[in-house]
Amino acid sequence: MEKELYNEFMKNLEKKLNERDQKIKSKEELIKDIKDFEELLPELEQVIRELETKYDETKTEEIKKELNSYLKEREVYFDTIQTFRNNLTSLNESLEQEEKLISDLYKRREIEFDLKSFEQVSPFEPVVNVRNQNGEITRIPNGSENAYQMRLADFEEINDMIVAEFVDYEMYDVEEEESKDVEVASAFEIEKAKEKSELEEKRKELLKNLTEIEQEKGKKRTLEYTYRNEKRRVSIPKRLAGKYNYLLSQLKSVEKALEEYLPTVKFEQELYETMTEEQKKSYIANLMLQMEARAQTTLNKTYVQGKYIPTEYKKVYEDLIHLLKRDPKYLKSYSYPIDWPSVSTMTVEERKNYFEDLMNKYIEAGKENGIALEYENNTYILKENDIVAFKICYEEYQKSLKELQEQEDFKINLDEEFLSNLSEEELKAYYVNAMESITKKKCIDKMSYTVGGVTYTFDKKYQSLFIDIASRYDRLTNKNKKFEILKGKIKPLNINKIKDQIKKHAVKIMLGVATIAALGAAYVNNKNNKEALEEQKIESVTNNLAKGLMSKINIPEEAVTTEFNQELKEMLTETREEIQHLKKEEPSINWSNISDFTVGQENGLSNVLLGDEEKAVKLKYPNDEYRIVTRTYEMPNNEVRKVNMESEEAMSLINEIESLGGALKSVDAVARSGEEDYAINRIPTATFTINDQLNPTEMGRGR
Amino acid sequence: MNHELYDILTLDEKNYTIASIIVENNYEYFLLIEINEDEEINPNEIKIMKRPLENNFDQKKLYPVEDEKEFQKVSKLLEHAMLDDIKEVK
Structure with a gap:
């Protein structure tokens, strides 16, 4: 039987060698595929790292979802690379086996020639009879029996080896050929499989085939792989290893297709319009990356600007490239642009009104050449270019309405009538208190804002409410501050002239x-x-x-x-x-009416300060004259209130504070000799504290 | 609102051109020079203003630089920036 097999093999040797060339080619392709995948991984890793950072910062569900999809994709990459590597190992083993077999066949041929050469004897030479490798009697020169026998032993040894190898190889190869047929068919089937049910059917069949192989008998080989996050270790017949690996990769492809059933990478124009420039860039880059990744799992791909893209995405991919380059013709123009920077600083109420107003403007603009839009149970006549912007405005308007509702639920009273009854100081305190109360709410999706030098951290869902309060607080605290409002900005006509x-x-x-x-x-x-x-x-x-x-x-x-x-x-x-x-314009300070006082005596500082109004703003101590610029009071609720003595309302404020039980704690004063410094740095010369032990604190001297 | 060099801003009924811009510690600083409708500058009327880059409640507000040390530092940087830019003029 072995001889028959051997003869059969020899007959088909040429054919086998051609197939071997094919295998070597497949091996090269497989190495290239692995390399391609491995090159793609760092890009994927980069995206994942960026998303992880983004998620850490923002904790939004959207990013989490995106991150998970990339993590899954990475897993598929790893699995695919692993499967390819397993296939490569099998192919290498098979090629090595073939190589050894062919080399052994040549060795055997060599030995056969050697043995034949022994038989070439002259008619006058003494000879002996021996049995050759085929069991036939032949004649060799007398005295060369030993050498002949040794060569014959070599022949037998190599022949045994060849037969064993041949049996193994021949059987393996038959299975491999079968699996090749399956490979081509399956790949197309997956491509064509548009129905979920077909994919599910395919999956069942593949699982069944794999189980059957696991149960087959024969010389075993151990295979390890990861399937659905679990490591599996199976013993399968060595001859079926290639087929098993292939079926396994098919199963993973089918499962991936099922997971993203009817997968499409879609450019969401409406979502895109709501993004910041940075978000837009990363969104486009992500989409492009997804399309590039999809090219690895499809047969129909096209080369676009240095990358393979599934043919179906060619048009979208090209559009995205233009968008990324900010090609003007791809940027939509609306009748009225949305002023997002201003929106970001508006209160919820203002935002609601802004978007309502903008929607009306789009409707107004649509009166000329408008088209009908059925949207949210209503029909609107709009210009085609304004449709996306209108939808965005509509959503923002609804969002603001909802937020207003939430604000009411949260019970921070921002009713204008209520707020108008509060004094400026009370309002400030009210807003600070409101901002603090927001920070005390349960915080899952953290974000921070700095207002008046204090950083508040709170849940992102209160962002609008917080900004609403913070912007009110900001306006109030900046009321007396020096800032200028930018009323317009234009580009100059002639930059070079300027x-x-x-x-x-x-x-x-x-x-x-x-x-x-x-x-x-x-x-x-x-x-x-x-x-x-x-x-x-x-x-x-x-x-x-x-x-x-x-x-x-x-x-x-x-x-x-x-x-x-x-x-x-x-x-x-x-x-x-x-x-x-x-200097002429500088208001002169009247240094008359100075109160004299001496430390520790009856007419001490407290008496002076709490006495006559006129005298209470200036004092002498000990060798210099001072005018008081700020009084600091402590209220019964421990609140500290400061009165600017340079303001016209100073005295009425003092009366009000004192009637509420406020106690004077200290005064900031400027020495006559320190006026110049004070004019520059606004730091008082000294602070006098009201107690029995007077502690003048030098502050502004020499600055 | 993004500002670029030589943009003309209207502040308090007066027009100013941006002679230089620097970014320092999350603030954008501007060296502003008054300019008239014929785009002629008045070198006697200058301002140095700033605006916070992050968490800025009002993009339209420009603040003066009140801290002396801060002023000394940014005025030097703004001067350098201005000189660097006009060096290119032949």
């Missing part, structure tokens, strides 16, 4: 900046705080700055002696004049 002028006047501009710096930032930015340094001081400051400027902007020496000096001279004159002018 640049030329700036270059021409660079020295003047820089001297201007230096003057502001020397006089104190408040000098120019706040007209109510006009004060000046002494002329000499300014002169030396500007002179020093001028020297610095010369080296900094590298002005030629010639220019320094003529134009530059002239300009500098003018600047200094102007500065001097302005300082003089400011």
